[in-house]
Amino acid sequence: MLLTLFLVSLIGNSQSNYEKGMQKAFELWGTNPIEASNLFERIAAAETDNWLPPYYAAQVLILQSFNEKDKDKLDSKLKKAQDLINDATAISKNNPEILVLQAMKHTAYVAFDGATYGMQLSPKIAALYAQAVQIDAKNPRVVLSKAEWDMGSAQFFGQDTAPFCKDIERALELFANFKPETPFHPNWGKERAEQILAQCE
DSSP, rough: HHHHHHHHHHHHHSHHHHHHHHHHHHHHHHHHHHHHHHHHHHHHOOOOTTTTHHHHHHHHHHHTTTTTOOHHHEEEEEEEHHHHHHHHHHHHHOOOOHHHHHHHHHHHHHHOEEEHHHHHHHHHHHHHHHHHHHHHOHHHHHHHHHHHHHHHHHHTTOOOOGHHHHHHHHHHHHHOOOOOOTTTSOOOOOHHHHHHHHHHH
């Protein structure tokens, strides 16, 4: 019993403030996304050479924006997300994970109002995915996100989306072998790929 308590306290103490903070932020994400984003931002202020906290702070805001109906709130969230993406990019340039996030931020605007933002942002989104593929064609999130964007574009123009199902299959193969660098590195997307593939079939 004493040994167990000792080991538990040892493990607890061996966790850095960074690890504790990140775990807490991920837990909050499920119940209070905005508070999670704020906590990621506070961690980013302390971890100035780590791109992951600003990346996640931005990701929370971007994912929230896809359900936003109010233009002012959308602008507020996405402007803040862009500042955080800029911070992450300054720390880690030519990072495919951050390029995907930047493309998602633009996509949130297109999803909100395709007529206003589609023509303006579509070339930028396509260019970001092309750049990400060039850097790491085996990153499952790059393959998945590009395929999902291509499917959406095809749908918009009344074209067949079936050819992109092969890309979703490839993303799933890549997810099967993907190992994040640390427990906090991006590892999302597999469930999304499975959902899309189910629609393909």
